[in-house]
Every structure is written in structure tokens, then in C-alpha cells.
Amino acid sequence: KNEVEQSPQNLTAQEGEFITINCSYSVGISALHWLQQHPGGGIVSLFMLSSGKKKHGRLIATINIQEKHSSLHITASHPRDSAVYICAVTPHLAGNQFYFGTGTSLTVIP
Amino acid sequence: NAGVTQTPKFRILKIGQSMTLQCAQDMNHNYMYWYRQDPGMGLKLIYYSVGAGITDKGEVPNGYNVSRSTTEDFPLRLELAAPSQTSVYFCASSYSGQYSTDTQYFGPGTRLTVL
Numbered sequence: 001k002n003e004v005e006q007s008p009q010n011l012t013a014q015e016g017e018f019i020t021i022n023c024s025y026s027v028g029i030s031a032l033h034w035l036q037q038h039p040g041g042g043i044v045s046l047f048m049l050s051s052g053k054k055k056h057g058r059l060i061a062t063i064n065i066q067e068k069h070s071s072l073h074i075t076a077s078h079p080r081d082s083a084v085y086i087c088a089v090t091p092h093l094a095g096n097q098f099y100f101g102t103g104t105s106l107t108v109i110p
Numbered sequence: 111n112a113g114v115t116q117t118p119k120f121r122i123l124k125i126g127q128s129m130t131l132q133c134a135q136d137m138n139h140n141y142m143y144w145y146r147q148d149p150g151m152g153l154k155l156i157y158y159s160v161g162a163g164i165t166d167k168g169e170v171p172n173g174y175n176v177s178r179s180t181t182e183d184f185p186l187r188l189e190l191a192a193p194s195q196t197s198v199y200f201c202a203s204s205y206s207g208q209y210s211t212d213t214q215y216f217g218p219g220t221r222l223t224v225l
Contacts, residue, residue, distance in 0.1 A: 002152065031211040043200065043216040050211075086152070096141050096206035097168075098214065100152035 003027050006087050006101035013108050019074040021104045023087035026068065030090045033098065034061050034072050037084040046072075046085075077108045111136050116201050116217035123191040123224045131186040131220050133201030141204045142184040143168075143214065144176065146197040153200065159184055191224045198222070 004025045013019050023032070034046040047054050047061040049070075054061050058077075063070040074081055087101040117132045135142065144156040155168030159178040173195060175187040184203075188195060201217040 004152070033213070041198065041219045041221075043202075043219075045213045045215070048211070048213050088153075090211040096204050096211050096214070097155060097158065098153075100154075102150065102152045 003099045004089055004101040006104050010105045013077050015108055015110050017077050019077050021072045021085050023070045025089045028092045030092055032063055032070050033088040035086040079108045079110050082107050114203055114215050114217035116220050120221045127191050128189050131199055133184045134182050135203040139203035139205045141206045143202045144186045145200045148197050193224050196224045
């Protein structure tokens, strides 16, 4: 059983739509991370959060520690948002080791 | 800053061959990591290092070795390559304490095929 589960696995949206990607985890954590993997393969960190909500441009990440759940929202989606979005958690007392979800592949159609 | 760099970008190996994947970072990060990414699977940790001279196994270490002689470099050695090692390999680094968490910075990846 994977400690980090993401849904949906694949998502296709029309440009301009509001998108939500969900992440559930089963361990106590120090932090949760959202990463973006571009079609070319590069991985970049979008957010690191341990409570509440963070916003960067059109991206919003929320976390509910009690429910062990996080969501990544993209407002006014654009074709350049097409990528794989990966959720990862840092368990308590695990140094900085990450447990990764399998990713959500997002395609935004013009 | 170049960030995290990896070489080579692509490599094809024959079964039984050996090779070293290079990884370097110029951010003075103490933690470095090697991951593999297989289709449909999440990233899996192979080895990690918390500082020069200190390395430890991750989730999938069999068939690999690492060393960390400097803060900057963290090479991954594949001995006796097998088809099961066909994957995309990512190196990452972060600045972290033992009980703190921080963003990891990833290299561009090495796509390895073993035939």
C-alpha cells in the first residue's frame, strides 16, 4: 500500500477551467509538497506546506492535517499548465525523506 | 547558480556493463538523493546522503552504490546492469537539518536503457 494516494490519475480540461487534484496520505507528516514535472521530464517544487493554504499566481494548495488530505487547485487553466503534478510527504522524524504519490497527468486543451 | 546537474542525459547499456551517473550541486546543500522513476510508479529513493562521507540506503538500493567524498558531488554507480534498471534517474538536493524539512531541488534526469 502506498502511503500517498493521488486522484485523479489523469485529467483533461478545457482552457479556462478550474482544476482540483487531490492527495491523501496515511502517515504523520512534517510537511507536504506539491511538485510539477514538465513534459520534458524536469521536476520543480511548487509548494511546501504544513498547515492552511498557500497561493502562487493561479495555483492554490491547501492541507487539512486532521483529515490527512491536501488539494492543489489551478484557476483559469492554460495549456502551459499541462504537466504531471506529484504530491509528496515528509513523515515525522524521517529527516527530509519524501514519500511520493504516483502523480496526476493533466492535459489542458485550448 | 547551475543548481543540480546530472550527466549523461541519456545512456544505453548492455546487460552486465557498469556505469556511473554523475550528480553535482552548487547550492552548498548538505542532503543529496538519488531516485528512480518507472512508468506509472512514484519516485523511489535509491540512496541518500546527509553530508560528505555519510550515505544510507533508501527503498530500492540493490544493484547500486554511492559515495559522497565532497559536499558538491554524489555519483551513483551501477554494477552489472540488468534490464530491471531501465528507468529515469533523478538526483536531488536540499538544505535540511535532521528534524527539519525543506524543498528538494531536482536535476534534469538521466534516461537509462539496459538491453
